[in-house]
Amino acid sequence: MDRHILAFLAVLVSGASVLASAGYFSSPEDRRFYSSWTAVFLLTVLGCLFSASWLGYLVFLELSTAALFFLTARKEPRTAFRYLTAQLAGAALLLGGIAGAGGGLAFGPVEGDVRLLFILGLGVKTALPGLHFWLPETHGRAPAPVSALLSGVAVKTGAFGILTALGGVPSPGLVAAGAVMALWGVIQALPQHDAKRLLAYHTVSQLGYVMASAGAGGAAGAVYHSLAHGLFKGCLFLCAGSLEKSFGTRDLGLLEGRGRELRWTRWLFWLSAAAIMGLPGTVGYGSKIFVKEPLGSWPLAGIALAVANGGTVMSFCKMGYYAFGPGKRSAGGRSVSESGWMVLGMVLLSVPVVVLGLFPGVLGRLLGGGEQELFSAGKLAESLGVFCAGAALFFLFRKRLGTLGELPDADRLTDRLPAFFARAVLPFRRLQGGYLREYLLAAVSAALLLAVLLF
Amino acid sequence: MIFSDYWMLWPIVVPLAAAFVLQVLDYFVPERMEGWIRISAVVTAAAALGASFSGWNAVRVLHVGGWAAELGIILVTDRLSSVFLLVSSLGGAASAWTVFFPFRRENRRFCGLFFILWGALNGILVTGDLFNMYVFFEILAVSAYVLAGAAMTREGLEAGLKYLVLGTVGALFLLMGTALLYMGSGTLNLALLSSAMESVPRGAAAAAAACLLTGLGLKMGMFPFHFWLPDAHSSASTGVSMILSGVVVKASFYALLRIVFLLFPAGSGFFSVPDILLALGVLSLAAGHLSAQRQHDVKRLLAWSTVAHMGYLLIGAGCASPLGIGGALLHALNHGAAKMGLFLGAGGLYSLSGSRNWRSFGGAASRHPRETGAMALLAASLAGIPPLGGFWSKWMILLAAAERGAWVAALAVAAGTVLSCLYYVPLFFVLYGPSRPEVSAKKSGAPFPGGRLLLALGASAVLLALLYLVPGLREQFVSAGTSALVPDAYIGNVLGRPVP
Numbered sequence: 030m031d032r033h034i035l036a037f038l039a040v041l042v043s044g045a046s047v048l049a050s051a052g053y054f055s056s057p058e059d060r061r062f063y064s065s066w067t068a069v070f071l072l073t074v075l076g077c078l079f080s081a082s083w084l085g086y087l088v089f090l091e092l093s094t095a096a097l098f099f100l101t102a103r104k105e106p107r108t109a110f111r112y113l114t115a116q117l118a119g120a121a122l123l124l125g126g127i128a129g130a131g132g133g134l135a136f137g138p139v140e141g142d143v144r145l146l147f148i149l150g151l152g153v154k155t156a157l158p159g160l161h162f163w164l165p166e167t168h169g170r171a172p173a174p175v176s177a178l179l180s181g182v183a184v185k186t187g188a189f190g191i192l193t194a195l196g197g198v199p200s201p202g203l204v205a206a207g208a209v210m211a212l213w214g215v216i217q218a219l220p221q222h223d224a225k226r227l228l229a230y231h232t233v234s235q236l237g238y239v240m241a242s243a244g245a246g247g248a249a250g251a252v253y254h255s256l257a258h259g260l261f262k263g264c265l266f267l268c269a270g271s272l273e274k275s276f277g278t279r280d281l282g283l284l285e286g287r288g289r290e291l292r293w294t295r296w297l298f299w300l301s302a303a304a305i306m307g308l309p310g311t312v313g314y315g316s317k318i319f320v321k322e323p324l325g326s327w328p329l330a331g332i333a334l335a336v337a338n339g340g341t342v343m344s345f346c347k348m349g350y351y352a353f354g355p356g357k358r359s360a361g362g363r364s365v366s367e368s369g370w371m372v373l374g375m376v377l378l379s380v381p382v383v384v385l386g387l388f389p390g391v392l393g394r395l396l397g398g399g400e401q402e403l404f405s406a407g408k409l410a411e412s413l414g415v416f417c418a419g420a421a422l423f424f425l426f427r428k429r430l431g432t433l434g435e436l437p438d439a440d441r442l443t444d445r446l447p448a449f450f451a452r453a454v455l456p457f458r459r460l461q462g463g464y465l466r467e468y469l470l471a472a473v474s475a476a477l478l479l480a481v482l483l484f
Numbered sequence: 485m486i487f488s489d490y491w492m493l494w495p496i497v498v499p500l501a502a503a504f505v506l507q508v509l510d511y512f513v514p515e516r517m518e519g520w521i522r523i524s525a526v527v528t529a530a531a532a533l534g535a536s537f538s539g540w541n542a543v544r545v546l547h548v549g550g551w552a553a554e555l556g557i558i559l560v561t562d563r564l565s566s567v568f569l570l571v572s573s574l575g576g577a578a579s580a581w582t583v584f585f586p587f588r589r590e591n592r593r594f595c596g597l598f599f600i601l602w603g604a605l606n607g608i609l610v611t612g613d614l615f616n617m618y619v620f621f622e623i624l625a626v627s628a629y630v631l632a633g634a635a636m637t638r639e640g641l642e643a644g645l646k647y648l649v650l651g652t653v654g655a656l657f658l659l660m661g662t663a664l665l666y667m668g669s670g671t672l673n674l675a676l677l678s679s680a681m682e683s684v685p686r687g688a689a690a691a692a693a694a695c696l697l698t699g700l701g702l703k704m705g706m707f708p709f710h711f712w713l714p715d716a717h718s719s720a721s722t723g724v725s726m727i728l729s730g731v732v733v734k735a736s737f738y739a740l741l742r743i744v745f746l747l748f749p750a751g752s753g754f755f756s757v758p759d760i761l762l763a764l765g766v767l768s769l770a771a772g773h774l775s776a777q778r779q780h781d782v783k784r785l786l787a788w789s790t791v792a793h794m795g796y797l798l799i800g801a802g803c804a805s806p807l808g809i810g811g812a813l814l815h816a817l818n819h820g821a822a823k824m825g826l827f828l829g830a831g832g833l834y835s836l837s838g839s840r841n842w843r844s845f846g847g848a849a850s851r852h853p854r855e856t857g858a859m860a861l862l863a864a865s866l867a868g869i870p871p872l873g874g875f876w877s878k879w880m881i882l883l884a885a886a887e888r889g890a891w892v893a894a895l896a897v898a899a900g901t902v903l904s905c906l907y908y909v910p911l912f913f914v915l916y917g918p919s920r921p922e923v924s925a926k927k928s929g930a931p932f933p934g935g936r937l938l939l940a941l942g943a944s945a946v947l948l949a950l951l952y953l954v955p956g957l958r959e960q961f962v963s964a965g966t967s968a969l970v971p972d973a974y975i976g977n978v979l980g981r982p983v984p
Contacts, residue, residue, distance in 0.1 A: 088870040121898040128886035480694035
């Protein structure tokens with residue numbers, strides 16, 4: 030059942046992305062390119078979700094990476110190259126794990142030490158702490174429809190892989206990792222000016238929720254939140270893209286509230302923001318409840334997630350305030366047009382956000398989550414309480430937020446890798462000195478060494 | 485059925501005869517050479533293909549001159565030879581077409597040398613005698629040295645000289661190894677030697693193994709004997725690079741497989757020869773992939789990539805299992821096709837833009853989209869992107885290494901994909917990127933030299949994947965691996981076959 034729900038998500042987000050591409054890109058060649066490669070991407074993701082063996086899963090995962098590489102490389106080649114390298118490294122770890130487990134392993138739970146290789150390899154796709162270095166740059170710089178695919182679908186295939194590998198066995202390490210991710214994503218998102226980079230860090234944070242739930246053994250919560258996040262994050266990225274298309278910038282400092290004039294974008298933004306904040310009536314409310322359910326034995330993680338929730342509220346209040354809130358009007362009273370196609374894409378994703386939000390139990394039952402009273406007073410109060418606390422904190426600290434800088438992240442280290450790698454390559458380049466005498470010496474000494482070793 | 489023991493004779497006889505006939509004809513009727521060269525190439529390829537098929541289902545043995553195995557030279561074809569004869573046939577034909585047709589008409593003066601090279605290559609693949617193998621290696625080497633340096637540039641002559649010196653040293657080591665084994669056992673026939681290895685003293689056997697490994701390593705481009713390869717393969721003309729990187733190094737690998745698994749299967753020393761192969765394979769892989777980074781010259785980049793892929797073959801062989809050797813064989817096919825296609829593409833881009841620096845190839849994709857797409861497919865196959873052929877052969881090698889517990893080798897094979905992408909992706913970014921205005925004005929409309937062959941080779945990247953995916957075909961390669969690893973059928977057929 031999990032696979033079908035994630036497949037449903039993939040189809041919806043891909044459809045929304047194709048619709049949005051029609052509006053976001055101006056040239057017909059671009060639109061054709063993005064639509065066709067998005068279709069290819071969808072097929073590879075479906076192959077991933079419905080594969081029968083781990084090797085098949087990996088093959089389709091690498092193909093989906095290749096599709097996203099082409100989609101990103103057309104406008105942002107350098108970012109795409111770094112994304113490809115990171116994903117291939119993860120896939121290599123996963124391939125090693127599959128080889129270590131025997132090669133013909135059916136797609137199911139993985140036992141033993143080799144499971145670590147699986148988690149690490151899939152962890153690159155799912156942005157586990159330390160392995161997430163590629164995500165803010167890639168999701169932030171790729172064109173908005175592609176970011177929607179990346180954040181909405183691609184990371185979920187990795188999460189699905191981790192869920193399958195765990196097979197319901199709780200993993201305290203993963204719960205801790207999830208809590209760390211949830212907090213770190215929000216801490217980094219708060220100072221961001223770039224709207225898409227902000228959303229990318231929130232992807233890290235929300236994936237933390239998914240990982241914490243998966244680690245606690247609650248597959249239902251993990252899949253529910255994957256679906257919910259895919260829907261509302263996809264819509265949020267398309268909102269950022271709409272701002273970019275209409276105003277030429279996605280920097281919150283430059284927008285200064287101009288987004289107010291894009292009426293559809295503004296309302297759908299607030300709807301998706303409500304979903305990510307976990308307000309009742311949206312799909313985010315039910316998903317947060319199902320995520321928190323198995324975390325009873327890990328109270329610290331539960332507290333971390335609640336704090337992250339508060340931070341998320343603050344961050345989205347900030348984004349909404351600076352993008353769509355009170356501020357300057359466009360010069361000369363010109364009205365700015367909204368791209369109709371992009372709005373259509375956003376609507377496609379927002380409708381399920383509302384429908385599933387009004388009937389959260391249906392999905393919960395499909396996923397096999399526990400029966401529980403979803404709209405109980407306690408839960409409603411908790412959700413609204415966190416919202417009020419976050420909103421209050423935002424208004425109190427609004428001016429200070431603008432001056433914060435982002436903390437150094439793992440990509441500072443990985444940015445140094447190319448230089449380090451170039452220096453590591455030098456000894457090999459020096460060996461090829463061009464002197465025949467040196468080559469002969471190497472050959473003869475190697476022959477002597479071999480004779481000794483083989484004796 | 486229609487196959488007989490004599491089929492394996494033709495791949496040697498036809499090209500050697502053709503070489504002499506063609507050289508003479510070239511003196512008298514140079515304007516009619518095209519047709520004759522074409523016929524010779526087709527007949528040689530057909531002969532090699534026929535020999536390949538004849539050896540598939542039965543081990544074929546031919547006693548040359550009617551002498552028994554102890555005294556004379558025998559030719560043997562089994563499954564392992566069949567795979568390499570297939571490479572020789574198709575690779576040789578593709579190279580012949582490239583050397584003589586799209587590029588320079590003057591190349592026809594090398595027709596004799598080319599066919600001698602091809603004939604000697606086939607000789608290595610079917611001979612059952614160690615000294616005979618050395619003789620064919622020498623013939624192959626002399627023609628290869630001249631063809632590699634034939635471009636007559638200063639760089640080409642220097643590369644040819646280094647290839648000559650190091651290759652001759654390699655031949656010296658081969659001869660020493662052969663001599664040590666002959667002195668210890670009294671026979672030169674591979675099958676008889678295999679049974680007589682106990683009578684060779686331990687020190688002599690170790691020295692012989694080291695000498696043979698060194699000699700074959702110098703011919704094959706194994707680390708640390710690979711230093712000539714980037715120079716020679718990059719300075720040679722396109723067709724010659726194709727056959728050197730695509731076929732000649734594979735013939736040396738075949739010889740390595742035969743000699744190691746017939747004569748030195750398991751060591752009495754601390755290390756066994758397969759362990760050494762694993763270690764040298766990992767080093768070759770590292771040296772090749774790391775040295776290919778930041779190469780400006782596209783052909784040198786491809787030559788270093790060949791060193792790395794020889795590393796994959798060595799790791800597969802070093803696993804000493806049917807899966808590992810079968811994976812190495814499939815990889816030999818994949819790499820042969822892909823590297824030949826990439827060299828062809830590089831040669832075409834060089835002749836279109838006038839420079840070997842790949843940073844000047846900008847905009848090639850907009851002018852020649854299909855050829856660039858074929859090159860991209862081939863590069864992706866070599867890098868190991870599924871579901872292309874190269875991924876499956878690497879997977880077989882990785883699985884074999886993991887089964888054996890060789891974690892470093894497995895990690896190296898897995899990491900190879902990332903390392904390859906690091907140098908292929910910038911190249912393709914340039915190809916798919918914008919072109920410089922003066923270049924596009926001059927070159928638009930010029931056809932891509934060798935374009936059709938490149939497209940055919942590009943299709944092979946996809947078709948070769950079928951060799952793994954179609955049920956039953958994968959087992960054929962594994963069975964070829966078994967026939968290499970467990971040479972009982974080989975020895976039994978050679979020893980048990982009566983002299984006609």
